[in-house]
Amino acid sequence: MARPIDLVLSRLPRAKKAGAGWRAPCPNCGPDSKSEKLAVTEGDDGRVLLHCFAGCAPAAVLAAVGLAVADLFDRPTAAADASPAERRLRRVELELADVRAAAAALDLEAVVLEVAAEQIADGRPLAGPDRERLTLAHRRIGDVLLRLRAAHARRPRAAA
Numbered sequence: 001m002a003r004p005i006d007l008v009l010s011r012l013p014r015a016k017k018a019g020a021g022w023r024a025p026c027p028n029c030g031p032d033s034k035s036e037k038l039a040v041t042e043g044d045d046g047r048v049l050l051h052c053f054a055g056c057a058p059a060a061v062l063a064a065v066g067l068a069v070a071d072l073f074d075r076p077t078a079a080a081d082a083s084p085a086e087r088r089l090r091r092v093e094l095e096l097a098d099v100r101a102a103a104a105a106l107d108l109e110a111v112v113l114e115v116a117a118e119q120i121a122d123g124r125p126l127a128g129p130d131r132e133r134l135t136l137a138h139r140r141i142g143d144v145l146l147r148l149r150a151a152h153a154r155r156p157r158a159a160a
């Protein structure tokens, strides 16, 4: 299977090499824009990191090109001839990729909350864009919780 970076870049035809990664117009907020707001990099473990400088969530950027968060992570392909044990292992690996993606999203939003909390503690009111970013953080954390709850509900119950 192609590496996640190859898959992601194949959906970003206007991506250009920039330093250690690539830059491209963000397919979510400016697909026809000249400005390359999306930064794409490959992590040591093969995972792809996306950052839109206009603030789009990675899931929104991916959805705009028909991909999902799990596509950012290296994972084995599902083979039709896989044994039940192999399929189970792959399912667990996919779940782990989702959990890692959720943790990464929460990590980022936690920083936003921390910065906002510090500003409020310093007695500086949050201006419009900051307040909007805080609302976005709240929404993204809610999205992560919904995804995790949905993933948990999908888990097969272990036989008692």
Ligand SMILES: [Zn+2]
Pocket (backbone or CB within 6 Å): 026, 027, 028, 029, 030, 037, 052, 053, 054, 055, 056
């Ligand atoms: Zn964007």
